[in-house]
Amino acid sequence: MSNIAVTDTAMPSTAAKPFLTRLGAGFVNRLVIIVPYLWLLFFFLIPFVIVFKISLSQTAIAMPPYTPVLDFKGGVSGFFAGFRNLNFDNYVWLTQDALYFKAYVTSVIIAAISTLLTLIVGYPIAYGMSRAPATIRPTLLMLVILPFWTSFLIRVYAWIGILKPEGLLNQLLLSLHIINQPLVILNTYTAIFIGIVYSYLPFMVLPLYSSLEKMDYSLIEAAKDLGCPPTSAFWKITFPLSVPGVIAGCLLVFIPAVGEFVIPDLLGGSSTLMIGKTLWNEFFANRDWPVSSAVAVILLLLLTVPIMLFQQAQAKAQEQDK
Amino acid sequence: MNATWSRFNVTSIVLGFAFLYLPIVLLIVFSFNESKLVTVWGGFSTKWYVSLFHNQGLMDATWVTARVGVISATVATVLGTLAALTLTRYTRFRGRVLFSGMVFAPLVMPEVITGLSLLLLFVAVGLDRGFLTVTLAHITLTMCFVAVVVQSRLVSFDRSLEEAAMDLGATPVKTFFQITLPVILPAIVSGWMLAFTLSLDDLVIASFTSGPGATTLPMKIYSQVRLGVTPEINAACTILIAVVAVGVIIASIANKRREVQRQLDEQTAQRG
Numbered sequence: 360m361s362n363i364a365v366t367d368t369a370m371p372s373t374a375a376k377p378f379l380t381r382l383g384a385g386f387v388n389r390l391v392i393i394v395p396y397l398w399l400l401f402f403f404l405i406p407f408v409i410v411f412k413i414s415l416s417q418t419a420i421a422m423p424p425y426t427p428v429l430d431f432k433g434g435v436s437g438f439f440a441g442f443r444n445l446n447f448d449n450y451v452w453l454t455q456d457a458l459y460f461k462a463y464v465t466s467v468i469i470a471a472i473s474t475l476l477t478l479i480v481g482y483p484i485a486y487g488m489s490r491a492p493a494t495i496r497p498t499l500l501m502l503v504i505l506p507f508w509t510s511f512l513i514r515v516y517a518w519i520g521i522l523k524p525e526g527l528l529n530q531l532l533l534s535l536h537i538i539n540q541p542l543v544i545l546n547t548y549t550a551i552f553i554g555i556v557y558s559y560l561p562f563m564v565l566p567l568y569s570s571l572e573k574m575d576y577s578l579i580e581a582a583k584d585l586g587c588p589p590t591s592a593f594w595k596i597t598f599p600l601s602v603p604g605v606i607a608g609c610l611l612v613f614i615p616a617v618g619e620f621v622i623p624d625l626l627g628g629s630s631t632l633m634i635g636k637t638l639w640n641e642f643f644a645n646r647d648w649p650v651s652s653a654v655a656v657i658l659l660l661l662l663t664v665p666i667m668l669f670q671q672a673q674a675k676a677q678e679q680d681k
Numbered sequence: 682m683n684a685t686w687s688r689f690n691v692t693s694i695v696l697g698f699a700f701l702y703l704p705i706v707l708l709i710v711f712s713f714n715e716s717k718l719v720t721v722w723g724g725f726s727t728k729w730y731v732s733l734f735h736n737q738g739l740m741d742a743t744w745v746t747a748r749v750g751v752i753s754a755t756v757a758t759v760l761g762t763l764a765a766l767t768l769t770r771y772t773r774f775r776g777r778v779l780f781s782g783m784v785f786a787p788l789v790m791p792e793v794i795t796g797l798s799l800l801l802l803f804v805a806v807g808l809d810r811g812f813l814t815v816t817l818a819h820i821t822l823t824m825c826f827v828a829v830v831v832q833s834r835l836v837s838f839d840r841s842l843e844e845a846a847m848d849l850g851a852t853p854v855k856t857f858f859q860i861t862l863p864v865i866l867p868a869i870v871s872g873w874m875l876a877f878t879l880s881l882d883d884l885v886i887a888s889f890t891s892g893p894g895a896t897t898l899p900m901k902i903y904s905q906v907r908l909g910v911t912p913e914i915n916a917a918c919t920i921l922i923a924v925v926a927v928g929v930i931i932a933s934i935a936n937k938r939r940e941v942q943r944q945l946d947e948q949t950a951q952r953g
Contacts, residue, residue, distance in 0.1 A: 383887060387853065387854055388771075388853070391763050392763075393734075395761075395763045395784075396776070398760055398765070398820075398824070399824075400783070402799065402817065402821040403821060404783060405802060406798030406799055406802040409798065409801045409802055409805050410801055432867050454715070459899065470714075480700070483690075483697070484693055486693070487689075487690035487693045488694060490690050499694065499870075502698060503701070504703075506701050506702070508875075508926075508929055509705060509925055509926075510899065510918070510921055510922075511882050511884075512884050512899050513705075513902075513918040513921065513922065514704065516708070516902070516910075517705060517707065517918075518704055519705035519906070519910055520711065522705060557700070557704070560697075560701060611788075611789060614790075614791070615790075615791055615792070618790075620792065622885060635791060635793045638793045638797065639793060639885075642889075643778055648801070655793070655798070658793075658794060662790075665789075666789060670781065670782055673781075674781065677779055677855075
């Protein structure tokens with residue numbers, strides 16, 4: 360079975376059909392593949408090539424603000440002349456300025472800690488949902504998905520009012536006499552953690568839930584009957600069986616969190632450092648397109664392995680569904 | 682089931698949902714605040730909604746966002762459905778690994794990278810930044826989400842229905858429109874809605890790819906938030922949440938009704 364699978368399955372009848380109809384079917388089949396393929400090639404893959412290309416050029420005061428690289432206008436000789444003009448100055452610059460290195464490292468650490476926190480917060484919710492009566496499970500599922508439909512920006516914005524020094528959380532804690540002075544949470548890394556855990560929680564809960572829901576609960580009962588305490592039954596049976604969900608959830612949180620911009624910008628303030636914000640500022644404030652391209656290329660390289668793992672997990676899940 | 686476990690489960694669900702919903706509820710409550718301070722209650726008022734409708738910049742941005750959302754979601758739904766068909770139906774063709782990579786990678790790709798790379802593409806091909814470029818960018822991002830939603834429905838699809846239709850003489854194209862499409866329609870509808878909300882929601886990619894005259898609502902909200910938090914933004918956010926919530930509720934009711942109808946049809950068919 361190749362790319363004409365649909366016609367293959369109906370061989371007996373199509374064989375008797377006029378030639379033109381069959382040709383049409385083959386054409387339609389090819390179109391189904393070609394249209395989205397070309398779209399993604401042009402709007403997703405080629406842009407990365409351009410980013411890489413521009414990361415090798417120089418900043419210039421012009422529009423667009425970079426020197427031309429690999430121009431095909433000059434023919435073959437012009438192309439090779441362009442090759443000689445390529446340089447890795449922007450990358451050298453990134454290694455020389457400690458700020459960028461620090462931003463990368465901080466982003467990865469923040470994303471890793473937030474992913475772990477999201478897992479810790481999300482696991483009990485997913486577990487509770489998977490053990491809930493079957494009649495209310497769809498409602499619970501809907502309730503987890505619903506915040507995902509409300510704007511990311513709005514949900515992050517909502518936390519500013521809560522975490523501010525004169526915000527709702529401090530008002531509550533002060534009125535309960537738990538603290539005497541307002542806590543400084545906004546514009547710290549703590550606020551970023553809260554923001555990421557909050558915004559990405561549905562991404563963690565959904566894959567966890569789908570792997571926990573499939574689990575055979577009688578395994579736990581069998582373990583209990585054989586005298587296994589609940590805690591070790593959890594670590595020996597439930598958790599290992601939910602590992603695919605844990606991996607998918609962690610990747611869904613970790614990868615976008617590394618390059619996150621809105622949360623560090625609105626909740627982290629100016630004192631926190633993350634690479635997504637650095638890239639944004641390089642681009643919008645400094646208007647340095649080549650350096651921001653170089654920042655993006657390195658960020659992409661950093662994320663290649665997690666993204667490939669994510670893809671494999673997706674392909675595997677797809678195979679199992681069949 | 683063990684009672685302590687069950688109590689633990691209920692507690693974790695309640696706390697989890699409180700964490701998910703409390704910030705949104707507070708945001709909505711304070712949009713009706715008389716006081717200009719977002720966090721101090723000064724009595725009930727709808728004046729921020731009134732001032733919202735007199736804010737021309739915000740209204741223009743809303744109109745731009747709605748148009749970008751509808752156009753990009755519609756195109757993305759077509760492309761995403763085709764991509765989903767490709768992923769589930771054509772298991773072997775040259776470049777399939779690359780294709781599935783290009784469908785799944787945008788789902789997790791940090792937005793700053795996607796935004797920057799699309800902008801550089803538009804500059805390279807000489808396309809002026811504006812309404813068109815934002816729409817193209819949103820199509821690219823959201824079609825992948827549509828593809829995943831539709832694909833999950835296609836995987837559980839009973840292929841023998843299609844085979845029966847074609848054995849009875851329907852052309853593949855006719856089979857698709859008469860058999861396949863009605864079955865996967867709920868997934869396509871929720872794919873469209875997801876694409877629309879993602880477009881409505883996007884700040885980062887829009888900021889990179891938009892130009893003068895095509896400021897979207899999130900861009901407007903973001904620039905106002907940077908200047909300071911005001912109840913007017915709360916009001917704008919509340920309206921946005923209400924629109925999406927109503928849409929989701931209507932879609933889920935319609936979905937449920939269609940499901941019930943389908944089950945009834947199946948029962949009738951079995952009896953007949």
